[in-house]
Amino acid sequence: MTQIELRGVQKFFGAVQVIKDLNLKISDNEFIVLLGQSGCGKTTTLRAIAGLETIDEGDILIDGKPIQHLKAADRDIAMVFQSFSLYPHMSVYENIAFPLRATRKSKAEIEQEVRSVAKTLQILDLLDKKPSALSGGDMQRVAIGRALVRRPKAMLMDEPIGALDAKLREEMRAEIKRLHIKQGSTTIYVTHDQIEAMSLADRIVIMHEGVLQQVGSPDEVYSHPANLFVAQFVGSPVMNVADAAVAETASSVSVTVGGAAAGFEFPRALLSKLNGHAGSQLALGIRPEGVLIRRDAAEGFLPVETQIVEPLGSFDIVDLKVGSKMLRARTKSGFVSGPGEKVFARIDPAQAHFFDTASGKSLEVRL
């Protein structure tokens, strides 16, 4: 049972504040991914939990006890580094045994535990090798083994697979997930790769410039981004965001983007859900799969012209010119043959997001 809680954590590097009033509760066995661009404070947060950085204010609690004054060695937390940090002068066996040697375990106990971890990670045949003789994936398995062997209260992982090539990354991702399901330990994982975050996390914590933006399940942050930053950071290809003007028409509500001649049709319910924001600065956010296109005119579809077509294998991304704005739509591959085609588009109201451009916050409109 390990719960980790951050309360009002602040951290400065000189005059630069890298963590701003961070509050976060992590429950037992949860797999948390800290997601953000480089320099957003995610790694500093992880290192603060590990005890490798001091914090300037706030509390870090493990199982309710503040630990921010404890040395790293006394926190009983294991960490996997991006650079693996295997000790080069030690064999794989010695590397995995190293954390156990800091305890008062007997030789036989250490041997048994190292072998048991090595078996789980399928690296039994590597135990006598030096780290320099290992492949990237095996190095990472050893690094994870070294972290697991102590049965720590929590596992911290700092971009553990960021240094591997794409194919291996995918394999290791699946392996880490399997391992977490099997071993079950509270895990905090730092990455800038949203696919890693989506596939691994129970909950994703998105940070930007030291500020926590949103905490939620992968589905929540994807389907209900809390603000413009999250909306555009999560998801690939990125969400379309355009300043929007809302106007009431006879039968419905029209949302105009890019100063186009006509607006997209939305149900009347939008007006009440916008809750008085209709007149103010509004941005419409829509993921490419929420932009529907067809070849022939139909009720509610606006005529648009295709620009660039990006074939991505299983689907295409098509740029559509709407007024002065470009909207990207996701289509079946080959649906549009090239630029300059006339097609008809509409926005699926159920997938649309509205943001207040002044604060960047989502207006939580769900149609």
Next chain:
Amino acid sequence: MAAVRTSSEIGFNRVAIVAILVVTLIFLAPIYWIASTAFKPRNLATTIPPTVVFQPEISPFVKLFTKRSQLRSPPTPEEYAAAPWWERVVFDGGEKIVRDGKGQVQWSGYPSRFLNSLIIAITSTVLAVGMGTFTAYGFSRFKVKGEADLLFFILSTRMLPPVVVAIPMFLMYRAVGLNDSHIGLIILYTAFNLSFSVWLMKGFMDEIPKEYEEAALVDGYTRMEAFFKIVLPEAATGIAATAVFCFITAWNEYAFALIMTNRRAQTAPPFIPSQVGSGLPDWTVIAAGTFLFLLPVAIFTFLLRNHLLRGMSFGAIRK
């Protein structure tokens, strides 16, 4: 896959081999000269042109280690027959080995000077490298206030030629009674090597990723344990390279040894040439003394050669 080499590459290799041979010859010639002279009979040591083929003798080494005096009259056949082989080779040169009243062989000044050199060079190397390693670790890993200034200050101690401070140092040493003492030269050489050691070791320390220690810290070790268990083994290469350089500097140092010591703590470098002045110089003995003096550095460097090779190309190999 067979390597395909163009004719110009082969030509370049030949030129390179010839160049390497020439350079090697130039470097090895003086060493050969010293080594061969050390084993020559005295009358062949200074012939022109130099004698290349000769019957090697051990007598220069016997003479090097013993106190001798001129024979007034040749030894009687009984005396000669009773003498051990090492005494006969001295008789053959027209000298005899000096013995005290109890018949004990009197040593020359060389063995004690050699021992002094070993004690002073080894101790000052251990101190300079040890202190340099800790200091470099501190500078490399922690935020030290005025780090750049401090490092420059450490380096600045090497900016003057050492001889410039020789006389003030001599006066200070005499005032505190450190002249002609082992500890005096050890302090001097340690101080002299320390700046070099700190700068060299800082380079090596900076190359060791700090994640290694951080991994050890989260693995349950203190910083001190992490230093000894992780950083030191990783720095072994750098320590070896630094130690070789410090040892060579301390071992070869001449000027201060000449000024600061005369008997008790005198090292080999000022002692060997001092033998030239006493009577007709016996170059074979001087060559023998020089030859033995070369050995410790050669052995030390040879023992650490694997580390040195890695040490010299440190930055190139590591990512």
